[in-house]
Amino acid sequence: MHHDFDYFVIGAGSGGVRSARVAASHGAKVAIAEEHRVGGTCVIRGCVPKKLLVFGAHFAEDLEDATRFGWTLGARSFDWQNLRDNVLAEVDRLNRAYQATLDSHGVETFHARAVLAGPNRVRVGNRELTARHVLVATGAHPQLPADIPGAELGITSNEVFHLEHLPERIAIVGGGYIANEFAGIFHQLGSQVTQIVRSNRLLKGWEPALADRLLQIMMQKHLDIRLNCQPKAVVKQADGTLRILLSSGPDVEADVLLWAVGRIPNADGLGLEELGVERRNRGEIAVDSANTTSLPWLHAVGDVTDRMQLTPIAIREGHALADRLFGGRNWKVDYTHVPSAVFSHPPIASVGLTEPEARERLGGVRIFTADFRPMQHVLAGRDERALYKLVVDASTDRLVGAHMIGPEAPEILQVLAIAIRAGLTKAQLDSTVALHPTMAEELVLMRETG
Template identity: 60%
Template sequence: MADFEFDLFVIGAGSGGTRASRVSAAHGARVAVAEEYRVGGTCVIRGCVPKKLLVYGAHFAEDLKDARRFGWDVPDCHFDWTVLRDNVLADVDRLNGLYTQTLDNNGVEIFLEHATVTGPHEVTLASGRKITAKYILVASGAHPHVPDFPGSDLGITSNEVFHLNALPKRILIAGGGYIANEFAGIFNELGSHVTLVNRTDVILRGYDHSIRDRLLQISITKGIDFRFHTDFKKIEQLESGGFRVELTKHEPFEVDCVLFATGRVPNTRGLGLAEVGVELDDKGAVKVDADNRSSVDSIYAVGDVTNRVQLTPVAIREGQAFADTVFGNKPHQVDYSCIPSAVFSHPPMAGVGMTESEAKNKLGSVAVYMSDFRAMKNVLADRHERALYKMICDGTTGKVVGLHMIGPDAPEILQAAAIAVKAGLTKDAFDQTVALHPTMSEELVLMK
């Protein structure tokens, strides 16, 4: 590898790129990484981390009200968006510094500029410098998709939402996935009037129907306005500063902010990949094999840019597998089965394994167990919101093939339970486990 300036050049310092860079360097490789925005990537800078902090902030709206039922003399409280926004952005700055420090401590050279692949072993920086490397790893992530229609440029995406100058009194959120539903819950709790629009009547496609239907019911009860089977016609700016929105099948209405949460597109445009022979799919994602190698032997890709599973922990595992395989003499591949996922909605939902529909299609014979209950805290708080836990089992063997839930702390509970599903435990193993009382999680071992 002495013929190259670096053993590895990574494009993108997000979760996958940072892990791959750090571990490759620890294995003795000479590593450089190019990041044109900020070290840390979407998750840390403008994704799941700052969004989760907003979720925490939004939860206080209900917690402060509930506290009165528990004896606390809580006055009517005023919410200041700018305080939460600025504190969240300050924590993002802290994390950006830590990620940068991690790369520096491992001897990774950082170039804070755009990089283009100009050969199987060459990248060209925006400054004009050309750099050679034995291997190139593309970890450039993805960006929000914005639909194309008159006035669509007047909306914002999840990239800009963390920088709003003020809390919008009326916000329209376009989309039916986890980003749309999470921000719908956040802004609703903070006091905005939320309208969520979607081209179909299905939210959170891919999640179990019982769980997503429960979220829809609760969200409507909380005051979120859903408008289904509709498309945008146009958005117009008003003199008041607001926007007039025209949708198909609905009367026009006015909002103060339009947030597009309509999917994410792999960041491959302008990277020069196709020009050097890297094969892309119809969405622009890098096609890779099980070892993350593209159609060009020296070029690999991990994370959202491959559009396999757009989750931070998956990108991290892919980056680890790449580094161990290429530089660590410990070849292994990522196991994509039984990946747990969560939606930090209000209330949150989480799931792992097959949904009921998937299990019936694949296994034929299934057994379904459910627990529909009110969390103990909600009872005393006089909150009528109900949790729902659902266990899907192979009807022949009793093996638990899916576990899905919605309710307080569902993601925290599911992480441990996902281990049991991944290990292939049976319903009988859950039944034989003594309940931890009084908890919500005990419902997992009490289902009949």
């Protein structure tokens, strides 16, 4: 049967763009549809602009510390609009770059919403097109609480990059990575931050020692962290500010309320139900290990499957799928030993098993830690300490987990992810000569603590 395209991709985020490009490089006739902007969450309203804000926020402490390193600085001030506009200009550049990549590979782009119209059929605007294979790569969106009166008065991470002014007071609801990242950003830029966390700790599921250390540092920096607490209602006051009524403790007044309470797969309204495509607990599209749905011509990758909401995972899934369908290469994504980071202040990075996970799965484990003040903090007069932690299988001496909080932790952790994936042992790490003076040398000088 003749089709208009070999491959039609719905959603031009990181996973969709990679899959479309790779399929086209294999000779497939490819189209992609995007109703917002090419680049998706990560590039347009996620990890890239957020990391640029993180860089901007770091200057607050760097400028303060500079005097201890001999620098004499004049009057200092911060211009939110300047940083915001420069970040958005970079987003525009990346959007053009992603579009240029699609164009250079001969991928036809439809700047419109696309939905499934039947078997092997896609509707784009008022047109119906056919394709041998269709990929849904529509990502996810920030969740707003449905059961809290006035929740709509807050914003999400989608809108935070477009704030007209730097808020004098901001309340952030959530204890996950997005909440902690923006808490650090706004605190460093000069806002009064109140973080409201439903549970009794930050970063559920992460290595507990890192989460505890981050909480300690944030409180030392005078962020107002409210644990075991959740909003009951949000009220707009006469002066336009917000009052957040809490389940316990005093209410919070803020100029801006940021919800960071999870992300929901973008799978509604795509025509999945009419085709009988299975969806699971949070509405995500059910796929097999090869990212194919119950219909052999329909596939899904990335956050819309809710398997692991990380940009590099979506990219690998999209690449593997295109290779399998059009390139004669049958490989699958390995979801073990995936590194991840929280770009908090200071940043956190992790790979492999946490200590509780390792004790439950392996029984016998050995724990090695380094708890130290980075050299730059010593001279600057800061008490902030870094913490590195290695989890080792006692029976094999293999590294099974690595967890770090401190300056440049994500940059250092990437190398440890390679070591853990390669199955290296603690003895092999110890046999490596330290590179002195660096923070990373602590990885080969760590002491056993458990």
